[in-house]
Amino acid sequence: MSTEKYYVGIDLGGMSAKGGLFSPEGKMVAKSTVKTCKEEGFAVTAKNLAGLAREVCELAKVPLSQLGGVGVGTPGIIDGANGIVVAWTNFDWENVPLAAEMSKNLGGIPVKISNDANAAALGEAKFGAGKKFTDSITITLGTGVGSGIIIGGKIFEGFRGGAGEAGHMTLVVGGIPCTCGRRGCFEQYASASALIRDTKKSMFEHKDSAMWKIAPDPEEVNGVTSFTAAKEGDKAAQEVVKNYIMYLSEGILNLVNCFRPQAIIIGGGVSGQGEYLLQPVRKYVDEHLFVGFDRIPLSIVRAQLGNDAGIWGAYALAAND
Amino acid sequence: MSTEKYYVGIDLGGMSAKGGLFSPEGKMVAKSTVKTCKEEGFAVTAKNLAGLAREVCELAKVPLSQLGGVGVGTPGIIDGANGIVVAWTNFDWENVPLAAEMSKNLGGIPVKISNDANAAALGEAKFGAGKKFTDSITITLGTGVGSGIIIGGKIFEGFRGGAGEAGHMTLVVGGIPCTCGRRGCFEQYASASALIRDTKKSMFEHKDSAMWKIAPDPEEVNGVTSFTAAKEGDKAAQEVVKNYIMYLSEGILNLVNCFRPQAIIIGGGVSGQGEYLLQPVRKYVDEHLFVGFDRIPLSIVRAQLGNDAGIWGAYALAAND
Numbered sequence: 296m297s298t299e300k301y302y303v304g305i306d307l308g309g310m311s312a313k314g315g316l317f318s319p320e321g322k323m324v325a326k327s328t329v330k331t332c333k334e335e336g337f338a339v340t341a342k343n344l345a346g347l348a349r350e351v352c353e354l355a356k357v358p359l360s361q362l363g364g365v366g367v368g369t370p371g372i373i374d375g376a377n378g379i380v381v382a383w384t385n386f387d388w389e390n391v392p393l394a395a396e397m398s399k400n401l402g403g404i405p406v407k408i409s410n411d412a413n414a415a416a417l418g419e420a421k422f423g424a425g426k427k428f429t430d431s432i433t434i435t436l437g438t439g440v441g442s443g444i445i446i447g448g449k450i451f452e453g454f455r456g457g458a459g460e461a462g463h464m465t466l467v468v469g470g471i472p473c474t475c476g477r478r479g480c481f482e483q484y485a486s487a488s489a490l491i492r493d494t495k496k497s498m499f500e501h502k503d504s505a506m507w508k509i510a511p512d513p514e515e516v517n518g519v520t521s522f523t524a525a526k527e528g529d530k531a532a533q534e535v536v537k538n539y540i541m542y543l544s545e546g547i548l549n550l551v552n553c554f555r556p557q558a559i560i561i562g563g564g565v566s567g568q569g570e571y572l573l574q575p576v577r578k579y580v581d582e583h584l585f586v587g588f589d590r591i592p593l594s595i596v597r598a599q600l601g602n603d604a605g606i607w608g609a610y611a612l613a614a615n616d
Numbered sequence: 617m618s619t620e621k622y623y624v625g626i627d628l629g630g631m632s633a634k635g636g637l638f639s640p641e642g643k644m645v646a647k648s649t650v651k652t653c654k655e656e657g658f659a660v661t662a663k664n665l666a667g668l669a670r671e672v673c674e675l676a677k678v679p680l681s682q683l684g685g686v687g688v689g690t691p692g693i694i695d696g697a698n699g700i701v702v703a704w705t706n707f708d709w710e711n712v713p714l715a716a717e718m719s720k721n722l723g724g725i726p727v728k729i730s731n732d733a734n735a736a737a738l739g740e741a742k743f744g745a746g747k748k749f750t751d752s753i754t755i756t757l758g759t760g761v762g763s764g765i766i767i768g769g770k771i772f773e774g775f776r777g778g779a780g781e782a783g784h785m786t787l788v789v790g791g792i793p794c795t796c797g798r799r800g801c802f803e804q805y806a807s808a809s810a811l812i813r814d815t816k817k818s819m820f821e822h823k824d825s826a827m828w829k830i831a832p833d834p835e836e837v838n839g840v841t842s843f844t845a846a847k848e849g850d851k852a853a854q855e856v857v858k859n860y861i862m863y864l865s866e867g868i869l870n871l872v873n874c875f876r877p878q879a880i881i882i883g884g885g886v887s888g889q890g891e892y893l894l895q896p897v898r899k900y901v902d903e904h905l906f907v908g909f910d911r912i913p914l915s916i917v918r919a920q921l922g923n924d925a926g927i928w929g930a931y932a933l934a935a936n937d
Contacts, residue, residue: 372907382911430775444874451767453876454751455912460873463906466789468866477869477904484789545789548798552781553765553874555774583798585784586693590703591776 300363301355303348304610306411307331307369309385312344315606316351317614323606325354333386340386341393345400364405365397366613368414368605373456375409375612381456407612411605413450413459416443418608419560423599428557432550433598434461436518436563440482440546443608444554450612462486466545481549484542487518487564493535494521501531518564522571540572544579551593552585562598569597621684622676624669625931627732628652628690630706633665636927637672638935644927646675654707661707662714666721685726686718687934689735689926694777696730696933702777728933732926734771734780737764739929740881744920749878753871754919755782757839757884761803761867764929765875771933783807787866802870805863808839808885811856815842818856826850839885843892861893865900872914873906883919890918 301324305314309331316325329347331340348365352358371383378394394406409417416433425431429448435441440462444451452458462482463475470479471489483489494516498506505524510516521539524532547559565572577595581588600607622645626635630652637646650668652661669686673679692704699715715727730738737754746752750769756762761783765772773779783803784796791800804810815837819827826845831837842860845853868880886893898916902909921928 372911382907446767446772454878454914455876457872457876457907457912458874460876460906463873464785464870465787465866468787468863475906542789545786549785549870550874551778552784553779553871555776555778555781557775583796585781585796586703586778590693591778593775 306605341396364613366609368411412441413443414608415604418604436565505529627926662717685934687930689732733762735929736925739925757886822852
C-alpha cells in the first residue's frame with residue numbers, strides 16, 4: 296500500500312452507505328454515512344457516494360488531492376475489472392458503470408468496485424481473521440448466506456463477477472425452494488433465517504421445550520433462541536442446533552473440497568456463538584473432508600471485523616494494485 | 617512456450633504411464649508407455665518415468681540436452697508448487713518428492729507435477745475444447761467424477777493441492793454413501809458407475825424395458841445402455857437418462873455458482889453422447905443459474921482430446937512458467 300496517500304472505503308447498502316477514510320498508516324481516521332434509496336436512481340446514488348468520500352476527507356481535513364482512490368463494496372453481481380454493476384435487482388441496476396460515474400464526480404480519482412460480500416471477505420483476509428493466510432473464504436450467516444473468496448490475497452470474482460455465490464450451491468437436490476430459482480441451496484439451511492424457521496418449527500413440535508420460555512411469542516424467535524436453550528440442556532433445541540451445524544458443515548465441506556483454502560472465516564449474527572458453534576463444525580468438517588486436517592491443515596475461525604469488514608475491504612480494494 | 621526446446625508430458629496411472637515428446641512447434645513427435653505397479657515402490661517408479669522421458673527422446677532422436685522439461689500428471693493429492701505427492705492412497709505414497717526424484721534421474725532437467733485430472737483439464741484448456749477461454753472447469757465422467765479447475769490459464773490447486781475435488785461435493789446431504797466418507801457426493805450420481813447402477817436398478821423395476829434387449833445380461837450394462845434405449849423411445853430408459861442429466865446439471869450449477877468459469881468441459885465415456893447429453897444439460901443449467909446465460913455467457917462443451925488430454929496437459933505444465 297502507498298505510504299503517502301489516503302484512501303476511502305465505502306460499503307453500499309439498500310438503505311445507507313457507510314464510508315471510512317484511511318490514513319497512509321492504514322488507520323480509519325473518519326467515518327460517515329449517507330442514505331440510499333432505489334428511487335433516486337443510479338446517477339444520484341453515484342453522486343451521493345462521491346459526496347460521502349468528500350465528506351470523510353473534510354471531516355479529517357484531508358484535501359482531495361491527497362486521496363489515492365476510493366473502493367466500494369456494493370450488492371449485486373459486479374464486474375470489478377470493468378467497474379460495472381452487472382445486476383443489482385433490488386435497485387433495478389443493470390450494467391451500470393458505477394466506478395466511472397463516481398470517478399467523474401471526484402475529478403478523476405480512481406474508483407474500484409466489487410461485490411459487498413467479496414469486499415467483506417477481503418477486509419477479513421487483509422485486516423481481520425484471515426491476516427495469516429493468502430487464501431480464505433468468508434461465509435456470512437445472515438438473512439442469506441453470503442460468501443467471498445480470496446485467492447492469493449485478491450478477490451476471486453470469476454467471469455464478469457459471477458463467482459462466489461456459495462449461498463446458492465445446492466446441498467439437497469429437490470430440497471427447500473430458494474429465491475434464486477433452485478431448490479436445496481446452502482442458504483436455505485445455514486442462514487440465520489433458516490435457523491429461525493427451524494427453531495419455530497421445533498417449538499410447535501415440542502410444546503414443552505425451554506425455547507418457549509425464551510421466546511413466548513414465536514415472532515420473537517431469533518438466531519440465538521435455539522442456541523440459548525440448547526446450552527441450558529433443552530433436547531429439542533439441541534436437535535435444532537445439531538442439524539444446523541451439520542448443514543453448515545456440509546456446505547463448508549463442499550467449498551473446501553472445491554477450493555481448499557487455508558481458512559474458512561465465519562461471520563454474521565450466528566457466528567456470535569463463537570466456539571460453541573465452531574468446535575463441532577471443525578470436528579464434522581475434519582471427519583468428512585476428502586483430505587483431512589492431518590494432511591492439509593485448515594483453520595475454521597470467527598470473523599473479527601463485524602459490520603466494518605466491508606469498509607475495510609473496500610479500502611484494501613482501493614489501496615492495492 | 618519456448619520455441620527451441622522439446623518437452624515431455626507424462627500421464628501416470630496405476631497400471632501404466634503414457635509419455636509424449638513435444639517439438640518446439642508444439643507437435644507430439646513420439647509416444648510410448650511403461651508399466652507401473654504399486655509393489656515396485658516410489659524410487660523405481662520415478663526411475664522408470666525418467667526412463668520413459670529418455671525413451672521418447674531416443675525415439676525421435678532428440679538429445680536430452682534439447683529437453684526443456686518434463687511434466688507429469690499423477691493420481692492423488694499433489695502439491696505442485698513443491699513437486700510433492702501429498703497422498704496417493706492406491707500406491708501408498710505419502711509426501712513423496714516425485715519431481716525432485718525424477719529430475720535427479722534426468723541429470724537435473726526440471727520436472728513439474730500436478731494431479732492427473734488437473735493435467736487433463738489443462739490439456740483441454742490449452743489445446744482442446746477450452747482454447748478460447750482463460751477460465752474453464754473440466755469434468756470427467758468415468759468410474760468417478762474427476763475435475764480440474766483452470767483459472768487464468770493455470771491449474772488452480774488450492775492449498776497443498778487439495779482443490780478441485782468436485783466429485784466429492786455433496787449434492788444430497790445424507791444421500792448415497794461415497795468412498796470418501798461423506799454421503800451424497802456428486803460422483804455418486806453423475807459418474808458412469810452411478811449411471812450403470814441406476815440403469816440396472818431401472819431394468820429390474822421394468823422387466824419390459826428395451827434395455828433388456830440391449831443388455832440381456834445385466835452384467836453387460838454400461839454407460840451407453842440407457843442412452844441407446846432412451847433414443848429408441850423406451851420410457852424407463854428415458855427416466856434414467858433424465859435423472860442422470862438432472863444430477864449432472866445440479867453439480868455443474870454448484871461449480872458455476874462458486875467459480876463462474878467461462879466454460880464447463882465434459883469428458884469421459886459418458887460425454888460420448890455429445891449433444892444428446894449436452895443440450896438438456898445446457899437448458900437445465902441456464903434455467904437454474906444464479907445469473908443466467910443472458911447476463912453472463914457460459915459454454916458447456918464436450919472434451920476434445922480424449923485419453924491424450926493428460927499428456928497434453930502435462931506438456932503444457934512443463935513448457936509454461
